[in-house]
Amino acid sequence: MADKFSLILFSGDYDKAMAAFTLANGAAGNQMEVTVFFTFWGVSLLRNRTQPRRSFLENLFKMMMPSGPRELGLSKMNFGGLGPKLMQKLIAEKNGQTLDDLLSMAKERKIRFVACEASLKLLGIEPSELIDYEYLEIAGVDRFLNNASESKISLFI
Amino acid sequence: MADKFSLILFSGDYDKAMAAFTLANGAAGNQMEVTVFFTFWGVSLLRNRTQPRRSFLENLFKMMMPSGPRELGLSKMNFGGLGPKLMQKLIAEKNGQTLDDLLSMAKERKIRFVACEASLKLLGIEPSELIDYEYLEIAGVDRFLNNASESKISLFI
Amino acid sequence: MADKFSLILFSGDYDKAMAAFTLANGAAGNQMEVTVFFTFWGVSLLRNRTQPRRSFLENLFKMMMPSGPRELGLSKMNFGGLGPKLMQKLIAEKNGQTLDDLLSMAKERKIRFVACEASLKLLGIEPSELIDYEYLEIAGVDRFLNNASESKISLFI
Structure with a gap:
């Protein structure tokens, strides 16, 4: 089995996305x-503007x-939407990495991003509304299944 | 390792169940x-009536x-219980597959369903309250562990 | 691939922790x-006192x-914080295992616990605030990735 790591990010929560990209960047x-x-x-996380x-x-x-990492909520202790701002302040206090930092690092490390075709269609999001990133593609569930079948680790977050 | 795919569906959310069965049917x-x-x-998802x-x-x-796929809520944007109905309408608008459709396809494709014995016992659900399906069995955690040990992909949703 | 099982417990919900330790103890x-x-x-789950x-x-x-398993909430039907107490009563009614029981069994079975270094730092939790357990260590994301790469099953809960 190849040294591959496949990760599904289903969640739109700030904290879960942080966990996902900490794992992805580490790998x-x-x-x-x-x-x-x-x-x-x-x-x-892939949206950069709304049409x-x-x-x-x-x-x-x-x-x-x-739209984008700065607007995400927390899965717990969202404090009425204030949670992510507080979390970001807490991260700054500790000189840790915000979700923005983690996403930048993911791009530097050329992590492949795949946007689920069916989700885009369902939510009415056009490719033109997604971030510009060389290693971003749009594909269906088979793309995940093939990749995960060859991966040492596959996670659903 | 065999070409097996093991999936735990812990969540009772409509959107997470959709993701689970999209993956399962694709595999x-x-x-x-x-x-x-x-x-x-x-x-x-397996209940069809209440005793x-x-x-x-x-x-x-x-x-x-x-009880059953039509009563599930959404993990996000549930809009006070209205979310799944809106989601179903949105799916219909796009000619997509509702959770009902995905479950029917799972049965056509003879996907094996295992109801967790301990969960049924804890929640007081009798086997007679579950859906009729040839490939549905009731089993414990070892059934999952054995299957997952032989699977190329295992996910917890 | 070795007979290893790697599990990330991201959630602080009583019900999800029950699922995690049922799987871990079974394995x-x-x-x-x-x-x-x-x-x-x-x-x-690892905290035993607050500084x-x-x-x-x-x-x-x-x-x-x-702080600790008894204070966790439920991911669903939390009933304003009452959910876990009701769940514990329901478990007692059925002679099932509470989260406390599951954690004790995990320790008896010498399951390795790893506390995420970055999470402790972010949330300001000192090692001295964690439970006493021979097989508890503090480590970073590489510890998980190395272990999961050698595991037959890896899950994110």
């Missing part, structure tokens, strides 16, 4: 080939979905 | 032998637990 | 070498974080 630092599959709420949509339901879900 | 479509272990809130219970606590938890 | 009972990595909210902190944000998060 990439150990020369593993790392692929992160962003599905459902996880695709929030107006036609469907009311699309708008409802998209309006509520964060 | 089965790729000729992997797929087994889904339903534990804790995940067993909601009266004797214990107050059993009743409390069971009363609050969904 | 250890089957002679697998089991390692549980406690990260983020999961480190709550006063200097930073306001540290105090805020720590004050809200449970």
